[in-house]
Amino acid sequence: MQKKYLLGFDAGTSESKGTLTDLEGHVLATTSAKHGIISPYPGFAEHDPIADWLGDLKKIIRSLLDQVNGQAEEIAAIGISTIMAAVTFVDENCEPLRNAILYGIDTRCMEQAEEINQKIGPERMLQEFGTLCTVEHFGAKILWVKENEPEIFSRTKHITFASGFLTARLTGNYYVDKYSASSALPMLDIKTQQWNDEFCELICPKEMLPTIAESTYSIVGTVTAKAAEETGLAEGITVICGTTDAGAEAVSVGVVKPGDTMLMYGSTAFYIGVTSEKVNGTKMWSNPYTIDGKYCCTGGMATTGSLTRWIRDEMAKELVAGEELGGENAYTALFREAESVPAGSDGLIVLPYFQGERMPIQDPKAKGVFFGLNLQHTRGHIIHAAFEGIGYGISQNLQLFEDAGVPVGRVTAVGGGTKSLLWLQVVSDICGIIQQVPEVTVGASYGDALMAGLAIGTIESPEAIKNLIKIKYVIEPNMENNKEYKKYKELFAELYENNKNIMHQLW
Template structure:
């Protein structure tokens, strides 16, 4: 006898995840595939779209369909999300014309940002799009392709992100949701919910952009070639989907104004829903949320899990070797070392700008820093200070949200970093705000399944995610630590301002 199931798949920075759920949110099966992030040059970050984006989707789909008692006909809806905003030129047959250029961790288009600001004016772009140009923006990266890879540019039928690419392969329809389009600065008008021809002209032909829809709408149905590659039945409905951060926010029931998602992933990403489409600031991003009539503020720090991974791989090699030999998890040992270190890391302060920085400094030329070291400090001090650096950065954002009249009333945390109790507690202690950690942490793929359910009518509304999730765990800040952390937060902010010129000089020298 058949059953109704929903398939959600998310393509992340270092791994991809998939879930099979019932329309009531019960997870029947899940699967994960690790993959590589490519750094072909300093400041560049890429994925292989064929191998990683499409390949992971196909492999996860087949793995989940191999679950006992599951057949392709049981899948009543498919939801997709992926990293973004990223840039991929494709031809008319949806074939990639180069590697996928990733989101803000890729800082190659610095000159193009300056060029577009010179053409249009920074204030003009901000007033037209609710955003300033940054390493997160896709417009400058498309312009970079136009200038540096003209043959690729000439062959491109569309410029898409990873989600659009996968959905096109599945359905032969090239669509993007409004939330994702809002990150495609300066080409999208967030108030009219349409592409802006005025701001496309210097970058590409407006017809090279995908069709605009909402994330929970139906994009199309599985075509025959996709059925062969994925194991899904021909005709299975596919929702439009979204960027991973949007699906992740939905997965922890961020749907109402004042609710903010704090995503501890390879980077930190924040999404706060607001009922005010004028709540914006040049140090943040803004645009429509996942559903009609919604608005959100977005923020992101360029390194997070990628920085803890860098530290582990370079300064804890013996722990990695011990883990590979069957010993304790290397991260777990580092967390113990951090836990044994006093809050404040005895004066060590880390600027986590190891791949430039996104919000609030919007500086792709920014450099990472470990400040305040002495001969008394240990590896545990430095690892703790890395975690606390994210807390100082988060506090900057909470202060900024508050200053523009959009202080969040609920912080909902999600991602791999939520498994690290020291990190969670430090972020709350430094920022002074509690965090809610949802009981189900399947991530963006879980939100994808819900979007698929709404698209096919098996889930009544996105608000059903609250029923799916249940009661969260609360991480409360320790007010007794405020005197320890407040001066360190001030030092954190001052460090960037006082060394910015030197950082930029290093960038000019090619470092």
């Protein structure tokens, strides 16, 4: 049967998305399936790999093929991404032994991160990796299971990361791409991009870890007969290595060459700046990119879209109820209340550290703060100040680029937050940056499909992806507001510094 389609699948923090394109990368169908974060204890963030990922994959395959009246045999290749880190412990049959442990929003392994830093030594950590081990890194999460769930660890045959669980279920082969492996500290040898024998001994046997693929879109196998029966795919479909969601999302909007920068407005914020070589001496993470031969600087905040969702769900319940009855979208109604609020929100400042914070302070014990509330403030002030608090954090992150000598040009904005022009305008005003929003912002699943096309040669080159991208609108900064925000950015930083000791005592 003639091959017609490329399939991309992404399992994100709160939902999975799928995209079906033609062989040249033009979008034919999209769909999504929601799931939640499992949080049995404070500081825990998990997914069920079978229910949340594999279950969503089955639903999405059926929905996409139904939309185009297609058949699974017509799919040429599939690319998969998931959230970082999604550390998953499986047995010899690739059956999960526990829920997957997510990225830095799961802070359970603070003690293990510090244990790793002390065993290796802070100076050597900085020398080897350019950073200390944090709750972001896979080694600390693996060590937590080893120390706290020894019976699980003893039964573990393979430890998979990011998309590697699903590609293993499809092909029987265990791989991780270099972009995702860059967070597998301290097991990874940064120079050779292979597992480090010495440091693996501190964490787990090297044999448990997946093979590091040459690139994100390396072909790692084909769909097996068993996987075809399980998922609804066809046996023999080409499967690429895959990656983590932010890298795939960046590719989906043409962020493929040095100087390109993506800012993702999702449940968390994440940014990627493409560079021609590895950048040393920066607080950002610098690692191989999803595009062969390129590097990137990356970083992220812990609570962005999830904060606006919390405000909607907890402070605007009547708007949510109205939407459920067929009324106006609750976000649209809520955000409209913020439109008349001036820059600075009449003295209200929000520290968006409601799940600790990643970059730039790397403080999992940080707390969310509403500071300066008075009786004249409205719900509109609260959501506007939340936009600003996120904007101040983004500004601090973009400053890291400047500190590292990496220029930030025009920024491509993606993610659910781009639906709010007010939020984008606030961020542009605070940061003094131009943001462009593509017409098609399907997300990481589209990037997965595009990289599948690169793997099998139906898409000629990464540069060819740029020809597929059309810009919907451009956000220019209001420089009068930019001047006003300078004092608030200073107060934002000072508010954290003056209160972090109290935050830590509340942990």
